Amino acid sequence: xxxxxxxxxxxxxxxxxxxxxxxxxxxxxxxxxxxxxxxxxxxxxxxxxxxxxxxxxxxxxxxxxxxxxxxxxxxxxxxxxxxxxxxxxxxxxxxxxxxxxxxxxxxxxxxxxxxxxxxxxxxxxxxxxxxxxxxxxxxxxxxxxxxxxxxxxxxxxxxxxxxxxxxxxxxxxxxxxxxxxxxxxxxxxxxxxxxxxxxxxxxxxxxxxxxxxxxxxxxxxxxxxxxxxxxxxxxxxxxxxxxxxxxxxxxxxxxxxxxxxxxxxxxxxxxxxxxxxxxxxxxxxxxxxxxxxxxxxxxxxxxxxxxxxxxxxxxxxxxxxxxxxxxxxxxxxxxxxxxxxxxxxxxxxxxxxxxxxxxxxxxxxxxxxxxxxxxxxxxxxxxxxxxxxxxxxxxxxxxxxxxxxxxxxxxxxxxxxxxxxxxxxxxxxxxxxxxxxxxxxxxxxxxxxxxxxxxxxxxxxxxxxxxxxxxxxxxxxxxxxxxxxxxxxxxxxxxxxxxxxxxxxxxxxxxxxxxx
RNA sequence: GGGGCUGUAGCUCAGUGGUCAGAGCAGAGGACUCAUAAUCCUUGGGUCGUGGGUUCGAUCCCCACCAGCCCUACCA
Numbered sequence: 225x226x227x228x229x230x231x232x233x234x235x236x237x238x239x240x241x242x243x244x245x246x247x248x249x250x251x252x253x254x255x256x257x258x259x260x261x262x263x264x265x266x267x268x269x270x271x272x273x274x275x276x277x278x279x280x281x282x283x284x285x286x287x288x289x290x291x292x293x294x295x296x297x298x299x300x301x302x303x304x305x306x307x308x309x310x311x312x313x314x315x316x317x318x319x320x321x322x323x324x325x326x327x328x329x330x331x332x333x334x335x336x337x338x339x340x341x342x343x344x345x346x347x348x349x350x351x352x353x354x355x356x357x358x359x360x361x362x363x364x365x366x367x368x369x370x371x372x373x374x375x376x377x378x379x380x381x382x383x384x385x386x387x388x389x390x391x392x393x394x395x396x397x398x399x400x401x402x403x404x405x406x407x408x409x410x411x412x413x414x415x416x417x418x419x420x421x422x423x424x425x426x427x428x429x430x431x432x433x434x435x436x437x438x439x440x441x442x443x444x445x446x447x448x449x450x451x452x453x454x455x456x457x458x459x460x461x462x463x464x465x466x467x468x469x470x471x472x473x474x475x476x477x478x479x480x481x482x483x484x485x486x487x488x489x490x491x492x493x494x495x496x497x498x499x500x501x502x503x504x505x506x507x508x509x510x511x512x513x514x515x516x517x518x519x520x521x522x523x524x525x526x527x528x529x530x531x532x533x534x535x536x537x538x539x540x541x542x543x544x545x546x547x548x549x550x551x552x553x554x555x556x557x558x559x560x561x562x563x564x565x566x567x568x569x570x571x572x573x574x575x576x577x578x579x580x581x582x583x584x585x586x587x588x589x590x591x592x593x594x595x596x597x598x599x600x601x602x603x604x605x606x607x608x609x610x611x612x613x614x615x616x617x618x619x620x621x622x623x624x625x626x627x628x629x630x631x632x633x634x635x636x637x638x639x640x641x642x643x644x645x646x647x648x649x650x651x652x653x654x655x656x657x658x659x660x661x662x663x664x665x666x667x668x669x670x671x672x673x674x675x676x677x678x679x680x681x682x683x684x685x686x687x688x689x690x691x692x693x694x695x696x697x698x699x700x701x702x703x704x705x706x707x708x709x710x711x712x713x714x715x716x717x718x719x720x721x722x723x724x725x726x727x728x729x730x731x732x733x734x735x736x737x738x739x740x
Numbered sequence: 741g742g743g744g745c746u747g748u749a750g751c752u753c754a755g756u757g758g759u760c761a762g763a764g765c766a767g768a769g770g771a772c773u774c775a776u777a778a779u780c781c782u783u784g785g786g787u788c789g790u791g792g793g794u795u796c797g798a799u800c801c802c803c804a805c806c807a808g809c810c811c812u813a814c815c816a
Contacts, residue, residue, distance in 0.1 A: 233816060241816095248816040276814095386813095408745060412811065415743050422813070448814050480816035489813090511816075513809090563752085568745090569809075571752075579751090583765060587778055595775035602774075639754095642764080652779055661774035733776045 225265040229471040230256050233479050234271040234316065234454050237297035238278055241304040243560075243572065244480070246544035247512050250560045251637065252478045253310045257689035258632045258640075262713050267471050269458045270305065271316035272298040275434045276447030290433045294319055307545055309553055309692055314458045318435075318450055326457040327450045328438040330498055331426075335439060339388065339497040342440075345381045345425055349374055382427040382443060389493035390421050396492060402505060404488050405635065406567040409481065409508035413488035424449075424490065452491050455503070475503035484508050507635050510569035547577070554691035555581050555735065561690045562641045578738050588648050589683070589694075590735035596676045597701060597730040599661050608703050609670035610724030611678035618719035620650045621682050625717045628686050637690065644686045651679040670724075677702050678722035684708045685716045694734065701729045 232252045235245050249270055256268035274294040283293035298317050305312065316323060334340050397403060397414055404410035427443040428434065434444030455475065460467035479487050492502035547556045559577045562584070564570030600608055624647040631640035658672040681704050688695035688708045695708040703726025708716070 236815070238815080244816045246816085412744055416812075419743075419812075424813075446814085451814095478816095481810075482815065484811080485813065509816080511810090565753085576752080579765065582776095582778095586776060591776055591778050593775090595779080597775095599774050645764095653781090655774080656772075656780040659772085659774085735776080737776050737778075 225263055227470045227474040228256075228259045228264040228266045229459060229475045230259070230266065230268045231455050231458070231475070231477050232270040233477075233483060234273040234318065234451060235301055236273045236276075236278075237294050237301070238282055239297075240300050241544060243544050243547070244512055245301075246304070246308060246556075247560050247564070248478065248480055248509065249305060249310055250308060250557050251509070251566060253308075253312070254557070254561050254637055254689040255478070255632070255635070257311065257692065257709070258637070260709075261685070261689060261711065261716075262629065262633075265470075267313050267458075268311070269314040269316060269455075270301075270310070270312050271314075271454060271458075272301050272318070273447065273451045273454070274298065274317055274319045275444075275450060277428070277431055277433070280431055280433045291319070304545060307548060307553065308557065311692075316454050316458050318454055320457075322463065323450070323454060323457045324435050326461050326463070327435045327445060327453045329462045330453050330456060330494075331445065331449075332438050333499070334384070334494065334497040335382075337497055337499070339385045340382050340426070341385065342380055343383050343423075345379060345383075349376070379429045381425040381429075382437065382440070383423040384426045384449070384490075384494070384497070386421045386424050386490065386493055389496060390417060392496055393417050393421075393489065393493060396496075396502065403492075403502070404484075404506045404508065406508070409484060409488075409567070413484060416485060416489055421489070421493075448486055448490075452486060452494065456500075461500075472500065473504070475505075477503055477506045479506060479508055481508050481510055507566065509566045510564075512564065512572040513569050551577060551581060551738075552735075554694045555585055558585060558641070558690055561637050563638065565638050566635050581735065582737055584645060585735040586733070586737040588645060588652070589687075590733055592648055592652055592676070593680060593698060593701065593734050594730070595655065596673065596680065597728050600673050600677070600728045601730050603660060603663070603665050603669045604673060604728075606728055606730075608677045608722070608724055608726050608728040609674040611674035611720060611722045612671040613720055615671070615675045615678075615719070617647075617650060617654060617675050617679060620647055621679065621717065621719050625682075625686070625714060629713065632689070641687065641690060644683060647679060647686075648683055651676050674722060674724055677728070678719065681722045682717045682719075685711045685713070697734065701731055703727050703729075 230252060232249050235241065241249075252268065252270070256266050259266045272294070274290075279290050279294060283290045286293060294317070302315060305315075331340070394414070394417060397410070397417070401410075404413050426446045426449040427437055427440075428446055429443055432444055434447060435450045437443040437445060455477065456462075456468075456472070459471040459475065461472070462468075477487055487506050488508070495502040544556065551559075555577070559580055563576060563580055564572075600606060624643055627643035627646075628640045631637065631643055655672065655676060660669045660672040663669045663672075680698055680702050684695040684698040684704075685708045688711070692709055699706070699708050702722070704722065705726075
């Protein structure tokens with residue numbers, strides 16, 4: 225079993241999970257499940273990023289300590305991912321002792337290698353960004369990101385000598401053409417590197433909520449600088465050499481485009497400085513856009529505050545948990561995986577979810593389950609007949625498996641699902657042509673319905689990564705024992721798996737059609 | 741200022757230096773009634789953003805322009 229180590233970004237615990245973070249996490253979970261399905265030895269992690277001045281501020285504003293505040297906010301992510309059926313193997317919090325140990329070990333190594341040095345730094349500082357700005361970067365004297373006033377600050381900071389890695393990074397990119405995908409994002413990273421790299425200030429002395437710098441007790445590491453290292457903590461850096469050797473040789477980061485620079489520029493340079501390999505691959509996805517606007521914390525906050533009445537009120541729908549309550553967990557997951565190609569930006573709208581839900585889930589998959597189980601009741605006494613080994617659908621199923629698998633393998637789960645749905649369409653067409661509901665019970669009816677049941681069995685396997693609960697329910701209704709999540713390709717999708725003789729249940733519609 | 745991306749049927753998007761530019765959804769017509777007013781069949785003539793250029797020939801190559809988005813040192 226080839227190892228496959230998949231990571232999401234760790235989420236900053238300043239606010240609740242929103243649809244954007246759910247988008248990343250659900251897609252990562254679906255990809256992890258897909259890799260398990262094809263037999264990879266998957267290690268899938270997510271977590272929360274909990275240091276920095278903003279956390280200290282938020283804790284104070286809420287009348288509590290940073291530790292208490294991060295305990296509470298991190299728990300909201302755990303809960304959200306539980307609700308959304310995220311099957312991670314590890315959830316890391318950057319405030320955990322295991323992470324402190326790895327950060328200190330890793331950065332001590334870089335320090336010992338001579339890539340970190342002390343330098344005085346003074347300038348205009350934004351507390352929210354935790355960063356300095358030059359005069360001309362400011363907008364009317366305020367931070368260009370947050371619009372907040374900056375303050376005059378001076379401190380001795382340790383700097384990571386990022387500038388020393390310009391050539392080595394370019395060389396690495398040259399030798400690893402698939403390091404960053406898609407290509408458009410790789411170009412962006414290359415452009416950034418070619419534009420010249422500045423050394424990065426990586427420590428702070430103005431507060432203590434961070435990982436202490438091991439060689440200088442007055443400093444803590446800057447939050448981003450400790451955050452990236454979480455991937456190593458989970459992989460077992462310095463604590464489990466066997467796990468680390470396996471996982472770090474197969475590390476795949478899924479990230480949003482906003483943090484491209486840290487992952488595609490800083491991170492490989494940090495790895496080089498510490499004499500380990502950079503990760504295998506970084507896949508950069510786009511944003512969900514809503515009415516052309518970035519859908520994020522800021523927008524949610526603005527909406528909650530009032531603003532433009534009708535639109536602002538829809539903000540509650542934008543909570544992934546609210547959407548899950550409304551549509552169901554699997555339909556939400558399906559929408560997040562199916563409707564937006566990973567890599568580009570995508571539109572996110574209530575109408576879009578409803579439209580996709582009705583077309584794919586209610587009319588096609590759900591309705592197919594209903595009609596097949598109904599006819600099995602009336603023509604086969606509720607017992608599912610075996611499929612026909614020589615069915616014309618066997619070839620369609622084989623082609624579907626091939627196309628679906630190829631798509632998932634290249635980070636195109638939306639195309640994978642699209643391909644899977646063609647098999648559902650073929651089954652519907654086949655029923656229409658054969659009209660088993662008009663036939664007398666017998667071998668001919670059995671063959672047609674057995675084939676339809678076999679399609680449902682295979683479809684359940686293939687949709688499992690995106691909709692695990694639905695996959696289980698389909699198997700249960702058609703009488704297939706076990707959990708499709710434990711199935712392994714390609715065997716599980718080979719034609720002929722539906723043996724017949726099982727009790728088929730006609731239940732309520734899987735996905736009741738929604739009114740637009 | 742610099743860099744990157746996008747602009748293709750009502751909507752969301754595929755796509756290729758050359759026979760009629762494609763899919764899904766929506767819409768239209770028909771069939772059917774097992775099924776969740778579902779399904780199946782038929783139906784898409786859209787200046788492939790605008791103007792040039794290269795070429796025997798471009799939607800796809802080059803240039804300019806227009807429109808929109810993003811990055812330019814810390815919100816997935």
